[in-house]
Amino acid sequence: MRLPIYAFAAALVASSTPSSAQSNLLRVCADPNNLPFSDAAGNGFENRLAQLVATEMGKTVSYTWWAQRRGFVRHTLKAGQCDVLMGVPAHYELVEATRPYYRSSYVFVSRADRNIDVSSLKDPRLRKLKIGVHLLGDDGMNSPPAHALGDQGIVGNVIGYTIYGNYRDSTPPARLIEAVENGDIELAAAWGPLAGYAALQSPVPLRIAIMKDTENFAPLQFAFDISMGVRKGDHELRARLDDIISRKRTEIDALLSSYGVIPAPTQVGGGG
The missing domain is CATH 3.40.190.10 (Periplasmic binding protein-like II)
Incomplete structure (x- = not known):
């Protein structure tokens, strides 16, 4: 979806x-x-x-x-x-x-064995963690988490994964979650249904946390x-x-x- x-x-x-x-x-x-x-x-x-x-x-x-x-x-x-x-x-x-x-929300996804307990968009650790976000296009229509991180100047440690992806591959948006599983990134900001389904299929246990402190970034919506x-x-x-x-x-x-x-x-x- x-x-x-x-x-x-x-x-x-x-x-x-x-x-x-x-x-x-x-x-x-x-x-x-x-x-x-x-x-x-x-x-x-x-x-x-x-x-x-x-x-x-x-x-x-x-x-x-x-x-x-x-x-x-x-x-x-x-x-x-x-x-x-x-x-x-x-x-x-x-x-x-x-x-x-x-009703669902954007979430943070990490490998459970990394013990990364980040849930707040204001968490100072976001400035140091390697974070993946979905990029939705070249016209500024990026996901709310991508905008929220950018608003805080958190950009150098953020990697974009196009939600369109290579359509010849199965379920292109899943590349973001796979990057967490493979250790390419430490934290992903993802839409809840995608993350929850990925956690059921993942070869490694994943930790999922609903994003908090999102009201600081109004009018952006996260749920x-x-x-x-x-x-x-x-x-x-x-x-x-x-x-x-x-x-x-x-x-x-x-x-x-x-x-x-x-x-x-x-x-x-x-x-x-």
Whole structure:
């Protein structure tokens, strides 16, 4: 799920395409190479969530696959090729967002055997540790932790890992966490669901800490409520999704937990 991290400035215009509520298909826009969120084999939690939703609606899931890079929304939802994004920020104003189905935060990730107990963005040790951050593009749209570190002048010991990566490789954003595992960096600043899933798969134990003292960097946000998104004006589909999220809360929570998705408290300093 890269969308909640960087898609806030994506252009998205309402379409007159009929709602999927009128079809026997749940047409989902998804990335085929972006675990733990989605992949073409259906192994992501958003794939499984889409199946849960489709079953509740008496529909069959149909995917429009597109790499979540620049133009993702334009080529999928806006183009009328699909009707729902399974993960968007709850306040993503350019789509019709459902009620949130989870909340997560940026976190620090380190190898457990290094005993690095950093959780605060104000921790003075950040000036000496070798830190990895995700770089989201060449237009200033970097992750909140990257901006927060830069605001403090912490740059010389920070290494950027493009979230786009080499798309021929499996799950490009995972290179950041692998750098921690391999000892190339001491600390990574990562989006919680990616970090939690990586910890389940990691060959070495990882320590994960939700970022603290983020309120010092407002208006930057570090925690986000995540919803599903449909085209603006598709009130019928949004209402049906809202109902399913409400009724299937226990199943959805269990699904997220099985993927290691790290929940953020209802209120996190500087959160969404």
